[in-house]
Every structure is written in structure tokens, then in C-alpha cells.
Amino acid sequence: MDTTVKKDSPFIEITGELCKGCKLCIDVCPKGVIAISDQLNSSSYHPAYYVGADCTGCTLCFYACPEPAAIKVFKP
């Protein structure tokens, strides 16, 4: 999978420190471009991260995520 983020196509940003690892974003992403990290964040959760490319900017992950600031979706 191409993991380079092209800034002229949609992408998301997940702030790992603000994630609780609930996996709801992963569940709803139609493109399967979010995964769970092996690392722990400072609250002891395995945070989600954007694996790169193919995001359509559909925002479904943003609304599925219960946290106000964990996910940002950018759509050029």
C-alpha cells in the first residue's frame, strides 16, 4: 500500500495522545485506511493511526469517533 500522504488528496490526522483505541473509526472506514498501533499512548491505549493514501475525506471516521479532537479530516 502506498503510505505517502498526497496533500492534494483527502487525508486524516489522528492525534494518538487523544485516542482511546476504541476502534470505531476503523470499523466505519470504507477504505480500510486506519489501523491500531502497537505502541501505547500515555493513557495506556493503543491509538489508531492513518495508514496513508486512499482516504476519500468521507468524514465517517470523524463522526464515529467519540472524542472531540482525536481525528481531523482534510479534503482539498
Added chain:
Amino acid sequence: MKTTTKATAFYNVFERKGGPHKETTHYCPGCGHGNVHKMIAEAMDDLGINDKTVFVSPVGCSVFGYYYFDCGNFQAAHGRAPAVATGIKRANPDSVVISYQGDGDLAAIGTAETLHAANRGENITVFFVNNAIYGMTGGQMAPTTLIEQKTATTPRGRVESEHGNPIKMAEIISTLPAATYVERVAIGNSKHIMKARKAIRKALKNQVENRGYSFVEILSVCPTGWKMDSPDARDWLTDQMIEAFPLGVYKDESSEREDGWYRDVKPFVPAELNKYFGVNAEADVAPVDLKKDLFCKFAGFGGQGILTMGLFLAQIGMRADHNVSWIPAYGPEMRGGTANCSVNVSNKRIGTPLVERPNVMVAMNLPSLEMFEKDVVDGGVILVDSGIVDKTPDTDRLDVVMIPATEIADEVGTPKVANVVMLGAMIAATDAYSLDFVSETLKVVVKKKNLIDMNLAALQRGYDFVKNGS
């Protein structure tokens, strides 16, 4: 570039939350409250109402709504959010008031408030987060718990014959004529969420446009209470909960109420209030000085006119443009039991209407004296009907007036004006107001005009007793 990110209706940093993690919520991973908060915040942003919204948080896991929403906030006692919201909205009709509640809060302890606010068609927005369980207290059965659902208090599952059926609040509220808009949505999957966003926005927009009471029930999840991981909880919601609580619009009269709140509410105007309270606002009342604040406890038997006496004093203070409060306390019986009232008359604004440490006390019977004497502050004035009470209060500590008020009243014409004799004595003993001013006020506030003369005579006799000893 279009960015979808945290709404500005949220605080940037959740300072009130404290602790090290001030940008995340206090909710468990995967909890539905976070999703609902986000949808509300987004709608607030879209409608441009952040500066006039008041968010009323319930008791339940969402008790800390004020950590997150950058607007007016209030946290109500368990179940009382719609009553509190009613007060806020009526006092501030231009505000947008949100009553945010869980199912334990809204459909158990707060059922009465819920139904009556809806039945009055308050122009508020209720967001009902139904997660079929008491989350905060550790997963007990809620009124909305499904049949066969296991909870801490239904370990073998909810049974109809033992626990009743899940209560369908959206259906019930939709039967009330005053409700404008009632919809049930969910957050089990993305489709649900997109519909829920619309319903939430509409419910707030209705209020902005004065269309009346809107109620959105949001089927939510409590992964912790349900003992499920987050995706499974969403699936259980989708597969099980929706069957018991069908989604959809149960009532929508939003467009028919476009002329504003269907009920024409006429606010009281000062002239009307003055008339109601017997205040003659036209009379040219010269500014009256109140030398010291009065914190009064008047107590006696029901029927001795104790409560009326307090009311008279409050009306005197009101006519002098002082701040006043009057609050009665009496037993279930209207006559014969004990009764008392607390009256504050103050140059300053009054906080509580209760008087716990009076500086003026009137005792018209022995039980009252025995009950309240100890509460009177040192140096306080205590007036006792010496014809009825054969006990003298502590004269070292208190300024004591023993006056046979009922006997004097009888001489004036009827024992019923004993309270006014006491009032005259109290006015003399405290020098709070001039006798003239009090007489003038009595002329206005005594309802039966043929009794005014007798009241004035009683007042004079009480006053003279203290000033001249007769």
C-alpha cells in the same frame, strides 16, 4: 481545503476537567455520550448559537457537560434538568436551552419533570441519550433496559412480569399535544449517525425559531455497563435495541408552528404585580431608610395570623422599595397546628428566603418560643404574647418584649388582630419603619376595607405598649 474538526462550541482545552488529559473527555472508550456531544457542538456552530446556549447537564455519566461546552452551563439535580431548563428559558427567552439527559435521569427519577415540561410545550430542546442502563452507578437496570438484558440488578435478565417493559419515551411524549417535534435516532453505524446529526440540528433550530418543545431520543451505547467492546456495543445497539425502540419521527408539527411558540405567553408587567400584591405604586412614597436589615421568624398556632403578619411586613418593606422575602411553613392542618414564617427585609439582595438565625422573633405560643428562641442571635429582639406564654426568654442575651397581644386585640374588638398588635410592637421595638409609614401601608394592603380602622387601632396599641408601656 475543507477541514472537519473539533467544533468551536467545545472548549479548546477542558480546563475544568483537571488532571493531565485536558483535551479528551472523561468518558469510557467507545461511549456514545462523546458522539452525541460532538453532534450537538457541531449544530451549535452551524446555527451560530454558542453565545446564547445554556446546556443543562443531568446526573449520570454526562454530569460534567460543563467541562466541554463553551456556553452557559448548569448542572441539575437528578431528573430535574427539564424543570431547570424551563426556568432558564422562561427567564431568558432569547437563550437556547438544552436539557441533556440519560435514561435513568429522564425516564426514572425525572419522569414527572420530563412529561410536564413536554406537556407544557416548553420552548426547549431535550436530548435523551438512551443507553438502556444506568452507566454512572455501575450498570443497574434502567427503565429502558431490554427484556432479557442482563444488568447488575437483573443478573438473570429483565423479565416483564417482574420488572415491567422497557419504557418508550418518544412514543409517550409524542401523544402530548404541546410537543412540537419528537424523533428517535441512533448511533449504531454511520447511517444512523448522519440521521442523528440532522435530527439534533433540527431540534435546536426549532428552538431558535420559537417553534416549541423538541425531543430527540438517541439510542446510544454503554460498552462498560454492557460489558462489551466498543464495536460489539454498536452492533448490539443496531441489532437489538432498535427492534425494541423503533427509529423514526414520532411527531413533527415544526412547520405548523412557524408563527412562533404556539402558546401566547404574556409576561407579568409591574403594574399587574403591584395590583396583585396590593402595592400602591402611584402613591408618592418618599424614600424610606431601613436602618438595619431584618431577619425575622414569626411563629405561633395556625389561625393566629402569623403568616399574615409576615406578609404585612414584607409588603411594608416592598412599598419602601427594600428587598423582601416571605416564606411560610405550616403543618398539614390549616388551623390549629403550628405555623411560622421567615421574612427578610434588607437593603441588600436576598440570597435564601429561609431565616435560620433571626434577629427579630415573635412567639405567639409556648412551643414556638421553645423551638426558636435558641436560634435568635445575641442581642436580637424577641416579642412574646405574655397572655398566652407564661415563660420569659433569656433577658440577659436577648432584648425581650412581653406583651399581652391577644388580650389587647380583644379590647380593640377581636382577638384576630393580635398579629397586628404584635406588628405594632415589633415596629416600635426595632424602629425599622415609622408608625405613619406602616399605617399608610396597612390601609393599602388590608383587603377588607371595613376592618382597616380596627387594624390601625391594633397597630397603634402595640406600638404604644412598647414606646410608652401602655
